[in-house]
Amino acid sequence: GAGVSQSPRYKVAKRGQDVALRCDPISGHVSLFWYQQALGQGPEFLTYFQNEAQLDKSGLPSDRFFAERPEGSVSTLKIQRTQQEDSAVYLCASSTTTEETQYFGPGTRLLVL
Amino acid sequence: AQSVTQLDSQVPVFEEAPVELRCNYSSSVSVYLFWYVQYPNQGLQLLLKYLSGSTLVESINGFEAEFNKSQTSFHLRKPSVHISDTAEYFCAVIHPGGADGLTFGKGTHLIIQP
Numbered sequence: 001g002a003g004v005s006q007s008p009r010y011k012v013a014k015r016g017q018d019v020a021l022r023c024d025p026i027s028g029h030v031s032l033f034w035y036q037q038a039l040g041q042g043p044e045f046l047t048y049f050q051n052e053a054q055l056d057k058s059g060l061p062s063d064r065f066f067a068e069r070p071e072g073s074v075s076t077l078k079i080q081r082t083q084q085e086d087s088a089v090y091l092c093a094s095s096t097t098t099e100e101t102q103y104f105g106p107g108t109r110l111l112v113l
Numbered sequence: 114a115q116s117v118t119q120l121d122s123q124v125p126v127f128e129e130a131p132v133e134l135r136c137n138y139s140s141s142v143s144v145y146l147f148w149y150v151q152y153p154n155q156g157l158q159l160l161l162k163y164l165s166g167s168t169l170v171e172s173i174n175g176f177e178a179e180f181n182k183s184q185t186s187f188h189l190r191k192p193s194v195h196i197s198d199t200a201e202y203f204c205a206v207i208h209p210g211g212a213d214g215l216t217f218g219k220g221t222h223l224i225i226q227p
Contacts, residue, residue: 056212099145104157105156
């Protein structure tokens with residue numbers, strides 16, 4: 001594909017529901033990052049994958065957040081038992097290496113009611 | 114750990130006037146610096162970056178930024194803005210090895226007034 005794609009673009013969940021957010025990175029990109037962007041704020045790092053290995057998950061806000069990239073390409077961010085404070089835009093980015101330009105997807109806007 | 118400060122949340126500027134968006138960072142190790150732009154209803158796009166070499170870097174649409182190590186700054190400038198430059202601008206840093214991702218500032222909303 002031409003760029004990073006994410007689905008769904010919008011998700012409304014009732015508090016307590018589980019959600020799964022998908023990221024398709026640019027083909028061949030080794031590095032994949034997830035960020036959370038609250039309204040009016042800059043993106044904040046959640047987790048990082050190098051191929052299928054999750055090398056850093058220090059930004060995940062709680063153990064309700066889980067990410068995987070089992071085959072080193074597509075990644076899924078799962079949020080269990082969603083809370084209202086989880087409402088945000090979730091951004092995925094990929095790059096050839098960690099220092100090089102990160103290419104961002106359009107994001108998934110999650111609203112928890 | 115590193116941090117990025119963008120002091121101005123909004124900058125209103127008249128069309129064809131110059132603009133400077135300020136960015137300061139704090140880090141105990143060397144960092145790479147980036148400016149990303151987010152146009153209305155679009156995703157983040159790289160505007161320009163500094164990795165090494167010349168401290169003045171330029172984008173294809175007339176923006177430039179200068180890395181100043183002594184002042185730990187990476188301010189973004191454009192000599193003459195256009196209405197199409199209306200967007201949110203984010204300054205970000207990453208340290209070499211970067212497994213903890215980019216650290217972003219809170220963003221500056223550039224508002225171009227006709």
